[in-house]
Amino acid sequence: MPSIKLQSSGGEIFEVDVEIVKQSLTIKTMLEDLGMHDEGDDDPIPLPNANAAIFKKVIQWRTHHKDNPPPPEVDEDKEKRTDDISLWDQEFLKVDQGTLFELILAANYLDFKGLLDVTCKSVANMVKRKTPEEICKTFNIKNDLPGTNKICLWTSKLILYF
Amino acid sequence: MKRGGRDSDRNSSEEGTTEKSKKLRTTNEHSQTCDWGNLLQDIILQVFKYLPLLDRAHASQVCRNWNQVFHMPDLWRCFEFELNQPATSYLKATHPELIKQIIKRHSNHLQYVSFKVDSSKESAEAACDILSQLVNCSLKTLGLISTARPSFMDLPKSHFISALTVVFVNSKSLSSLKIDDTPVDDPSLKVLVANNSDTLKLLKMSSCPHVSPAGILCVADQCHGLRELALNYHLLSDELLLALSSEKHVRLEHLRIDVVSENPGQTHFHTIQKSSWDAFIRHSPKVNLVMYFFLYEEEFDPFFRYEIPATHLYFGRSVSKDVLGRVGMTCPRLVELVVCANGLRPLDEELIRIAERCKNLSAIGLGECEVSCSAFVEFVKMCGGRLSQLSIMEEVLIPDQKYSLEQIHWEVSKHLGRVWFPDMMPTW
Numbered sequence: 084m085p086s087i088k089l090q091s092s093g094g095e096i097f098e099v100d101v102e103i104v105k106q107s108l109t110i111k112t113m114l115e116d117l118g119m120h121d122e123g124d125d126d127p128i129p130l131p132n133a134n135a136a137i138f139k140k141v142i143q144w145r146t147h148h149k150d151n152p153p154p155p156e157v158d159e160d161k162e163k164r165t166d167d168i169s170l171w172d173q174e175f176l177k178v179d180q181g182t183l184f185e186l187i188l189a190a191n192y193l194d195f196k197g198l199l200d201v202t203c204k205s206v207a208n209m210v211k212r213k214t215p216e217e218i219c220k221t222f223n224i225k226n227d228l229p230g231t232n233k234i235c236l237w238t239s240k241l242i243l244y245f
Numbered sequence: 246m247k248r249g250g251r252d253s254d255r256n257s258s259e260e261g262t263t264e265k266s267k268k269l270r271t272t273n274e275h276s277q278t279c280d281w282g283n284l285l286q287d288i289i290l291q292v293f294k295y296l297p298l299l300d301r302a303h304a305s306q307v308c309r310n311w312n313q314v315f316h317m318p319d320l321w322r323c324f325e326f327e328l329n330q331p332a333t334s335y336l337k338a339t340h341p342e343l344i345k346q347i348i349k350r351h352s353n354h355l356q357y358v359s360f361k362v363d364s365s366k367e368s369a370e371a372a373c374d375i376l377s378q379l380v381n382c383s384l385k386t387l388g389l390i391s392t393a394r395p396s397f398m399d400l401p402k403s404h405f406i407s408a409l410t411v412v413f414v415n416s417k418s419l420s421s422l423k424i425d426d427t428p429v430d431d432p433s434l435k436v437l438v439a440n441n442s443d444t445l446k447l448l449k450m451s452s453c454p455h456v457s458p459a460g461i462l463c464v465a466d467q468c469h470g471l472r473e474l475a476l477n478y479h480l481l482s483d484e485l486l487l488a489l490s491s492e493k494h495v496r497l498e499h500l501r502i503d504v505v506s507e508n509p510g511q512t513h514f515h516t517i518q519k520s521s522w523d524a525f526i527r528h529s530p531k532v533n534l535v536m537y538f539f540l541y542e543e544e545f546d547p548f549f550r551y552e553i554p555a556t557h558l559y560f561g562r563s564v565s566k567d568v569l570g571r572v573g574m575t576c577p578r579l580v581e582l583v584v585c586a587n588g589l590r591p592l593d594e595e596l597i598r599i600a601e602r603c604k605n606l607s608a609i610g611l612g613e614c615e616v617s618c619s620a621f622v623e624f625v626k627m628c629g630g631r632l633s634q635l636s637i638m639e640e641v642l643i644p645d646q647k648y649s650l651e652q653i654h655w656e657v658s659k660h661l662g663r664v665w666f667p668d669m670m671p672t673w
Contacts (some may be wrong), residue, residue: 165295182280191288199291209296215306222281227309 087114090126096127097136103145106153108194114190132192137185144175154197165204165211176205180222267590282308290312321351325359326375329370329392336363336392342374344420353381359388359423362396369396373408385444388423395426396451400426402455412438419446425475425476429453431460442467449475451503458482469493475501478514486521490528497529502536509541519551520539526554534578535555538564549575556579556605559673563613564592573598580605581634583673586613593620599625608672611641618648625660632661639667 085101089110104110113128130138131170168176176183183202190198212220219226293301293314304314314320324347329338339481348353358376362368372389389397397405405428413433415421419441422543429450437445445468450456453476461480465471465488472495476502481502489497526532535557538545550572556578563586573580573595582599592614599606606628622643625632635657644650658665 088628138252147662163295164299181279184281184284187284187288191285199288203288204295206292207300208303210296211300213303215303216309222307223423224282224308225306227282228306228312234523 089112089138090127090129091133091135091138092131093135095138097135097138099142100149102148103142103149104171104193106197109241130193133189134185136181137189139176139197140175140186141184141189141198145195147171147175148197151197154200164170164213165207168201168204171199192204195226246452251330254618259395259534264450266577277319283310286310286314287474288318290317290319290359293317293320294304296614300604302638304537313609316350317356318351321347323356324355325361326372327361328371329363330365330367335550348375348378352379353383353655355379356384357386358382361390361392363392364394364396366396366399369400370404372397372577373400373405374410377411379412380415382412382415383418384412385418386421387412388421389427390423391426397427399635400428406430406433409458410436411581417441418444420444422520423447424453425449425451427663428455430455431457431463433605434464438464438467442469444470446551447473449473449501451475451501452479452505456480456663459486461485461615463489465489465494470495470606472497473499475499478502478504478556481517482515482516483521484623486517486525490524497525497532499533500535502534505539506541506544509543512544514544514547516547516550519553520640522553533580537561540564551575553579554578559583559585561585563587566592566595569595569610573602577602578604578605581608582606583610584612585671585673587615589615591617593617596624597627600624605631607631609669610634610636612638612671614641617645619645621653622648622656622660629660630662635661635665636672637667638671639669642667 085147087101087110089097089099089104091097110128110130117126117128131215134140147198176186178186183205185197186208187202191198209221213221214224218224263365289311296304301315301320305312313616326344327337327339327340329336331338358379360372362372362449376632391397394475409427410433411428415434417440418435422437422445427450434456436669445464448464448468450461458480461476462482462485463483465474471489474489474497488494489500521641532554534553534555536555537559538548539561544564545565545568549568552575555576557580558572558576560583564584566588569584569592571589572582579599582603592611593616596616597620600623609632616637621637625635639650642653644653648656654666
């Protein structure tokens with residue numbers, strides 16, 4: 084099976100099955116831009132925005148899901164669920180917050196929609212049922228909104244209404 | 246999924262942060278800490294898409310960046326306005342402040358909108374008020390849903406019509422419209438058609454007393470993409486069925502007809518010609534024809550006199566043995582039958598006939614009726630495994646010499662190929 088060489092930001096080179104990374108629009112575009120084909124060419128494709136550790140995780144995810152088709156577009160007016168993350172994915176995502184953050188960035192950069200979907204779902208589950216203060220604390224976000232109290236007022240009314 | 250433990254470790258800004266963050270830096274093999282607050286907006290958008298409104302509203306208060314994402318158009322394509330008066334309803338309601346914000350900042354992003362109103366006139370008025378402000382909207386779907394008594398009917402007709410017309414004129418690409426139990430009229434349907442004839446696929450307008458057969462005919466004549474239609478029987482005409490079956494018209498998928506009588510014996514029901522139904526089914530051979538009957542027993546005279554392509558029949562009030570007998574003779578396409586009530590004479594022959602002649606029947610529900618156990622077993626034997634839904638109230642089954650109530654469930658289960666029991670309460 085044809086393989087392709089990819090180089091992470093730290094310089095480490097990974098040889099992976101072309102099938103696994105083919106879904107990535109980013110990698111596909113790079114292949115075309117650099118005038119490379121699947122077999123033969125020995126120069127690795129540089130991916131400056133992905134470090135080795137995260138790259139390994141991404142490859143691990145893609146390998147497990149290699150036979151899955153890309154996720155279909157959901158009808159715009161249908162509600163999106165967050166309780167349907169597969170058990171394997173749940174285990175895969177049992178990582179520290181920093182790794183989850185890196186995974187999202189990598190999935191976005193490499194354009195692996197399935198991985199982006201599941202990581203975003205995971206973050207959504209961390210946000211659900213929390214007040215703004217709790218969300219800030221969970222993600223260590225500094226609140227830089229002006230006149231926060233006033234803006235919060237109508238959302239707190241929303242809470243009372245429900 | 247992670248919660249609690251590790252997060253609070255990471256976020257305690259009081260003790261030992263330097264130690265901990267040093268550790269994390271080495272583990273992550275890079276020097277930046279993760280800045281969730283300044284994540285790319287497109288990524289935050291993906292997260293927000295998985296959050297219901299209240300959680301999104303909370304998340305919008307976290308920082309400026311997240312707040313900007315909250316207002317991105319993609320998150321405001323679908324909205325359901327819930328309008329209830331707190332004094333009379335325990336149902337939640339969309340906050341007036343939120344409604345103001347939506348109209349101000351997001352009215353031109355809305356595409357799939359519905360209004361759920363309770364039985365008070367104020368709620369219907371509030372809905373009209375919002376509708377008339379949707380001037381910059383290009384809606385694809387609009388639903389007006391009365392959760393209790395139809396309060397839209399309490400409004401002055403002109404008030405309602407002018408609000409609805411704002412949407413019809415500005416949208417120009419309405420695909421799905423649900424306006425049951427509203428005072429919509431013929432002229433407003435003309436406006437709908439003038440602006441949306443290319444895109445309209447679904448129209449539900451049961452119980453709209455101000456529309457005439459000519460009004461709905463105009464829709465069928467112009468909206469050739471219409472696939473689903475729901476209306477009351479008084480709007481049905483030969484011309485309508487022929488218009489829906491014209492060459493230019495797509496195949497209809499779903500036609501629902503409500504046959505309703507308010508006062509016994511006072512409503513005259515016109516007849517439809519058999520040739521119109523024949524043309525209809527020739528044009529749309531796979532259509533679901535769903536008919537709801539809320540008539541008094543003596544009003545069924547014009548119905549079931551010749552073959553009609555009905556697939557789903559619901560009898561909401563008492564229906565006579567004679568009519569059910571005629572159903573068996575005239576509805577070969579029947580898939581689902583629900584009888585809420587019947588007189589006290591057993592429906593044995595009628596059921597057997599239905600089993601014989603309705604070869605597609607897969608669901609049946611019987612309420613206040615009577616069927617002898619033997620006839621019932623015979624019925625199930627004839628239908629066999631194709632009955633995926635068999636909802637029979639316990640008191641329907643009359644024990645006889647062959648079967649008692651205890652034996653019946655075993656016999657029926659045997660012929661169905663799965664465990665079956667009669668119901669204690671109606672399931673419809």
